[in-house]
Amino acid sequence: DIDSNDISLGLMLARNGMKAPYWTRNKQWIEEHVKSPDDYIQIDHEKIRFDALEWGVSTSEVENLRRLTPAVIRFEKDGDWKVNYDLEFPPNAANEQNLGYCLDLAINIVLKKKEHEQLRKWPGRENSFEPPSIYIGHQVYAKARTSSEVVHEIQKGFLYTINKKVSGFADGEEFYYMSGYEEDENEKYGKNHFRGYLQEVKDNELTSSSS
Numbered sequence: 715d716i717d718s719n720d721i722s723l724g725l726m727l728a729r730n731g732m733k734a735p736y737w738t739r740n741k742q743w744i745e746e747h748v749k750s751p752d753d754y755i756q757i758d759h760e761k762i763r764f765d766a767l768e769w770g771v772s773t774s775e776v777e778n779l780r781r782l783t784p785a786v787i788r789f790e791k792d793g794d795w796k797v798n799y800d801l802e803f804p805p806n807a808a809n810e811q812n813l814g815y816c817l818d819l820a821i822n823i824v825l826k827k828k829e830h831e832q833l834r835k836w837p838g839r840e841n842s843f844e845p846p847s848i849y850i851g852h853q854v855y856a857k858a859r860t861s862s863e864v865v866h867e868i869q870k871g872f873l874y875t876i877n878k879k880v881s882g883f884a885d886g887e888e889f890y891y892m893s894g895y896e897e898d899e900n901e902k903y904g905k906n907h908f909r910g911y912l913q914e915v916k917d918n919e920l921t922s923s924s925s
Contacts, residue, residue, distance in 0.1 A: 733761050751796035752785040769826040779819045782812065854910040858882040858889045865910040872896050873904070879914070888914040 734756040737743060748754055766773045785798040854866040858880055868874070878891035889911040895904035 733758055750798065751787055751789075752798035755785055755787055765827075766823075769823070769830045771823050771826045775819055776823065779816060779823065782807075782816050848915055849912065852912060852915075854892065854908065854912050855889075856910055858887075858891075858911045859884060860887070860913060862911075866894065866908045868912065872906075876912070880911070882911075882913070890914060 735758045738747075738756040744754075762776060763773050766776045784800070786795050788795050849868045850870070852868045853860075853864045854868065856863040856865050859882055872894045873896075874892055874894040876890045876892040880889050880891055881887070882889050891909075892912050893907070893909045895908070896906040898905050
């Protein structure tokens, strides 16, 4: 339901279907190309191949599973399955032997994927940093230098997320890499999304400004 000319980075990150080709993720493409329910299934084949290699699964097996099973989709958790079945398959193809082969393939792929995910380790994270009031009115830059383009000014009415601290290009400067958007009851994902770098205010700067 998002217009192709109105997709910001924040909206892209908040949406589902991230493994579908990027050009399929807008309402204009859907209105033009989705002719039956299974057309909602759009696959980035290069991404699938990379995923299979990461999981330790044969790319041929992934393609076999896709070719030997019908395309299915449902729009609600307990809704009816919508099916696309190729009538060129011979009637005797739907037999117990082929069913067992496809089921084994599917189970093996899911197991390999889960094993790969369990190997991942992530550092512990605390709650996202909330900019204190001292930052109200401060500028957010496109790059980690104060001479770069200003993409935003910290203000009330925005929700901010900061989870990285990076050194600036100039010696002695530190920045927070952040994102944010303006809350709007009429916009599900908010509006005026941005990403950029907020220069850190040092303790000595806080002391001098308060005195």
